[in-house]
Amino acid sequence: MSLVFVYSGVLGGWGFSGFLMSDGLSSSLVVLSWWISLLMLIASQGSVKGGLNKFSLFSGCVCVLNFILMVSFFCVDIVWFYIFFEASLVPTFILILGWGYQPERLQAGMYMMLYTITASLPLLVLILYKFELCGTSSFLLKNLLCEYWSNGSGGWSSAVGSEVVFCLGFGAFLVKLPMFSLHLWLPKAHVEAPVAGSMILAGVLLKLGGYGMIRVYSYFCLCGYSVFSDVMLCLGLWGGVVTGFICFRQVDLKSLIAYSSVGHMSLMLGGCLSNSSWGWQAALGMMLAHGLCSSGMFALANYNYEKTGTRSLVMSKGMLMVSPYMSMWWFVFCVANMAGPPSINLLSEIMVFPSVLFKSFWLFIPLGLMSFLAAVYSLFLYTSTQHGGFPKFGFPYGGMSSSSMLVGFLHYFPINGLILKSDLVCFWVV
Numbered sequence: 001m002s003l004v005f006v007y008s009g010v011l012g013g014w015g016f017s018g019f020l021m022s023d024g025l026s027s028s029l030v031v032l033s034w035w036i037s038l039l040m041l042i043a044s045q046g047s048v049k050g051g052l053n054k055f056s057l058f059s060g061c062v063c064v065l066n067f068i069l070m071v072s073f074f075c076v077d078i079v080w081f082y083i084f085f086e087a088s089l090v091p092t093f094i095l096i097l098g099w100g101y102q103p104e105r106l107q108a109g110m111y112m113m114l115y116t117i118t119a120s121l122p123l124l125v126l127i128l129y130k131f132e133l134c135g136t137s138s139f140l141l142k143n144l145l146c147e148y149w150s151n152g153s154g155g156w157s158s159a160v161g162s163e164v165v166f167c168l169g170f171g172a173f174l175v176k177l178p179m180f181s182l183h184l185w186l187p188k189a190h191v192e193a194p195v196a197g198s199m200i201l202a203g204v205l206l207k208l209g210g211y212g213m214i215r216v217y218s219y220f221c222l223c224g225y226s227v228f229s230d231v232m233l234c235l236g237l238w239g240g241v242v243t244g245f246i247c248f249r250q251v252d253l254k255s256l257i258a259y260s261s262v263g264h265m266s267l268m269l270g271g272c273l274s275n276s277s278w279g280w281q282a283a284l285g286m287m288l289a290h291g292l293c294s295s296g297m298f299a300l301a302n303y304n305y306e307k308t309g310t311r312s313l314v315m316s317k318g319m320l321m322v323s324p325y326m327s328m329w330w331f332v333f334c335v336a337n338m339a340g341p342p343s344i345n346l347l348s349e350i351m352v353f354p355s356v357l358f359k360s361f362w363l364f365i366p367l368g369l370m371s372f373l374a375a376v377y378s379l380f381l382y383t384s385t386q387h388g389g390f391p392k393f394g395f396p397y398g399g400m401s402s403s404s405m406l407v408g409f410l411h412y413f414p415i416n417g418l419i420l421k422s423d424l425v426c427f428w429v430v
Contacts (some may be wrong), residue, residue, distance in 0.1 A: 176209030180239020240266030244373025
């Protein structure tokens with residue numbers, strides 16, 4: 001893949017090559033996939049090479065997953081997008097089962113597979129039905145399809161057809177995000193997955209849901225008023241508030257980060273359902289910001305687990321006295337998690353707020369609560385792990401290795417450096 005093809009969309013245009021296409025949305029997420037994949041290979045050296053598992057098989061599984069994600073983001077045909085969208089589950093399932101930590105990883109993998117496959121079957125039916133009506137499934141012919149769909153073809157009125165499309169088409173992506181009430185598979189998968197599985201799951205795989213929502217939104221031309229869309233918007237935002245409170249009850253480090261991902265994806269869902277190009281651009285910025293921040297936090301949680309042997313917030317107190325370098329990285333990522341300046345998390349939240357408030361001004365209540373709770377549980381996470389008495393573990397604790405410092409820096413630099421070139425993050429041609 002040439003660099004010209006990859007960056008053609010970032011520079012403002014479209015790149016098209018028969019089976020594949022590129023614009024700012026797809027190329028940004030592909031670059032994020034490559035970036036996270038490289039960092040997760042570096043972060044997994046200690047846990048994979050130190051055990052009996054084969055690092056070559058592990059690397060091959062990661063490469064296959066990365067290829068599937070790249071084709072999913074670049075695919076021009078919605079049928080092929082659906083195929084690769086579902087195919088991404090297979091290497092993820094292998095990562096969880098093959099390199100997970102506990103026997104419960106089988107249950108976590110089954111939860112993930114059943115949730116995602118069950119929710120995506122109605123989407124397949126809808127895609128095939130639309131293909132039979134229109135004779136094409138290309139994303140690039142959406143203007144022709146809009147006219148065809150708005151004429152009420154197939155015996156549906158436009159209002160009823162829009163509601164049916166929302167119910168059938170968005171279920172797969174709401175589970176993939178995941179939206180609150182459809183999120184039960186995510187904490188289990190994160191807790192049982194190895195560090196590579198958690199990093200790629202939070203960093204890229206959840207973004208397939210947001211990417212699919214934006215593409216399907218434009219493909220089925222759902223540009224009018226929809227009751228289902230407003231219901232999902234309110235449920236997602238208030239679910240993010242509830243998730244913020246759930247974070248306070250967590251004692252597992254990875255579980256807390258997983259629930260915080262649900263809250264941040266609720267904000268991204270608000271941008272997707274705002275029915276505006278500004279909201280979609282804000283959703284892209286939120287996806288990139290959350291992908292980098294959550295991946296870095298899962299990498300730190302893994303380093304914490306490797307050194308202390310526990311993910312408990314009660315047992316791993318006082319890390320500031322033992323490893324100041326790790327404490328520094330925890331601080332900068334917690335600040336980014338609460339959308340502190342100068343991170344792109346702050347930029348994306350500033351862009352999401354007006355796009356959601358244009359739908360209804362009363363939505364400032366859940367938006368304000370989500371921002372406040374994000375700051376509170378981020379500070380709670382930092383103080384619980386870094387402050388307190390002397391750590392409870394008895395064996396000597398070494399400092400952070402050079403590879404660990406590199407992983408932290410390569411997560412941190414894009415989060416705070418891309419604010420200087422924000423058009424690479426948010427401003428793409430819709």
